[in-house]
Amino acid sequence: MTLWTQSVIEIPAQARGFHLITEFIEDRVEGIERCEAGLLHLFIQHTSASLVINENADSDVRGDLQRHFDVLAPRNAPYYRHVLEGDDDMPAHIKSVLIGTDLTIPIRHGELALGIWQGIYLAEHRDHAGPRSIVATLQGTERI
Amino acid sequence: MTLWTQSVIEIPAQARGFHLITEFIEDRVEGIERCEAGLLHLFIQHTSASLVINENADSDVRGDLQRHFDVLAPRNAPYYRHVLEGDDDMPAHIKSVLIGTDLTIPIRHGELALGIWQGIYLAEHRDHAGPRSIVATLQGTERI
Amino acid sequence: MTLWTQSVIEIPAQARGFHLITEFIEDRVEGIERCEAGLLHLFIQHTSASLVINENADSDVRGDLQRHFDVLAPRNAPYYRHVLEGDDDMPAHIKSVLIGTDLTIPIRHGELALGIWQGIYLAEHRDHAGPRSIVATLQGTERI
Numbered sequence: 002m003t004l005w006t007q008s009v010i011e012i013p014a015q016a017r018g019f020h021l022i023t024e025f026i027e028d029r030v031e032g033i034e035r036c037e038a039g040l041l042h043l044f045i046q047h048t049s050a051s052l053v054i055n056e057n058a059d060s061d062v063r064g065d066l067q068r069h070f071d072v073l074a075p076r077n078a079p080y081y082r083h084v085l086e087g088d089d090d091m092p093a094h095i096k097s098v099l100i101g102t103d104l105t106i107p108i109r110h111g112e113l114a115l116g117i118w119q120g121i122y123l124a125e126h127r128d129h130a131g132p133r134s135i136v137a138t139l140q141g142t143e144r145i
Numbered sequence: 146m147t148l149w150t151q152s153v154i155e156i157p158a159q160a161r162g163f164h165l166i167t168e169f170i171e172d173r174v175e176g177i178e179r180c181e182a183g184l185l186h187l188f189i190q191h192t193s194a195s196l197v198i199n200e201n202a203d204s205d206v207r208g209d210l211q212r213h214f215d216v217l218a219p220r221n222a223p224y225y226r227h228v229l230e231g232d233d234d235m236p237a238h239i240k241s242v243l244i245g246t247d248l249t250i251p252i253r254h255g256e257l258a259l260g261i262w263q264g265i266y267l268a269e270h271r272d273h274a275g276p277r278s279i280v281a282t283l284q285g286t287e288r289i
Numbered sequence: 290m291t292l293w294t295q296s297v298i299e300i301p302a303q304a305r306g307f308h309l310i311t312e313f314i315e316d317r318v319e320g321i322e323r324c325e326a327g328l329l330h331l332f333i334q335h336t337s338a339s340l341v342i343n344e345n346a347d348s349d350v351r352g353d354l355q356r357h358f359d360v361l362a363p364r365n366a367p368y369y370r371h372v373l374e375g376d377d378d379m380p381a382h383i384k385s386v387l388i389g390t391d392l393t394i395p396i397r398h399g400e401l402a403l404g405i406w407q408g409i410y411l412a413e414h415r416d417h418a419g420p421r422s423i424v425a426t427l428q429g430t431e432r433i
Contacts, residue, residue: 038293038426048198055386081213095210099243105249138183217361227353239357242354247342284428
């Protein structure tokens with residue numbers, strides 16, 4: 002029998018930038034420790050924020066990512082037509098397309114099988130965002 | 146018992162750019178409405194077109210994305226060596242790597258659990274493409 | 290009954306760049322040929338290397354990708370603060386965020402359902418990397 006759990010996790014409003022949410026997710030997803038071999042799928046229900054895996058140690062990595070993505074997806078490009086929602090909105094949609102909306106992480110022996118330097122990031126692309134909703138779906142074989 | 150369905154969906158040829166295909170996909174994937182908690186995986190079998198989630202409302206977002214990705218992956222960069230298939234081909238491969246080939250969307254209570262502003266995009270990166278094939282794989286718990 | 294297999298695959302150290310690993314993966318993942326309809330999930334446990342799908346034929350595509358990603362994520366940007374691990378390290382983290390850490394590929398009739406031109410790439414972003422670990426998780430219906 003495959004074990005399935007699914008829940009909606011709300012992340013409180015964050016400042017623009019990259020934020021580590023590994024423990025927040027681990028605490029709220031039901032069933033990780035009951036799963037021998039499986040997958041955790043995380044899906045953010047928004048078009049101006051992303052989920053991604055990256056370095057969990059030096060916070061300068063997260064700052065550098067923010068500064069570089071601001072170069073890759075600048076404000077006020079002369080060809081933007083979608084400008085009514087603020088000069089941070091179209092860059093936010095571009096970053097969402099570049100970085101992505103969903104993430105699947107393996108589960109192994111009752112734990113997320115992240116590498117030693119890996120953490121789960123919420124990337125908030127708006128200047129003044131509200132809370133963000135993530136649908137977490139777990140499936141796998143049950144530990145005996 | 147986990148419910149599984151799998152099918153190959155053909156998308157008719159599209160112009161270069163970002164196209165909303167949410168309803169097209171929902172109409173053709175078998176089993177969404179029979180699924181209580183599950184996942185729909187979409188995989189495009191091509192290297193110059195992508196699948197991605199973004200804003201489903203203002204079509205200017207899709208135009209701005211196209212214009213900006215043409216900046217991020219320009220034609221005729223002086224270091225391109227793969228040029229025999231046309232000046233749109235190498236940019237198309239780069240966009241495919243940046244945006245991605247597959248997408249997993251949660252299913253909840255018989256519906257795709259998309260956020261209110263989210264739609265599924267086919268991003269066509271070639272100037273004169275043919276139809277595109279998507280492998281759609283659904284799995285989940287059955288509704289009672 | 291859903292078939293599940295999971296294993297950790299070690300890829301020997303590669304030079305910086307994009308490498309085709311389709312056959313390497315197919316040879317090492319257990320159960321593909323026993324699976325009628327399913328999914329193979331690949332997850333690289335590192336923050337400076339990526340997994341992605343792209344063209345399997347002309348090696349110039351892989352060279353062009355490398356040259357272009359070096360433009361998109363340059364060394365020594367003036368705003369980088371994470372510089373102690375070498376001038377290839379922060380570009381490697383950026384490429385990892387742009388290209389991604391995990392990949393899901395459909396399985397159909399006992400084979401990976403890749404398009405005719407698609408291959409699985411390991412993208413190594415560091416100048417002098419060691420071996421890389423990939424967690425491979427397969428699930429699907431069994432062939433009769």
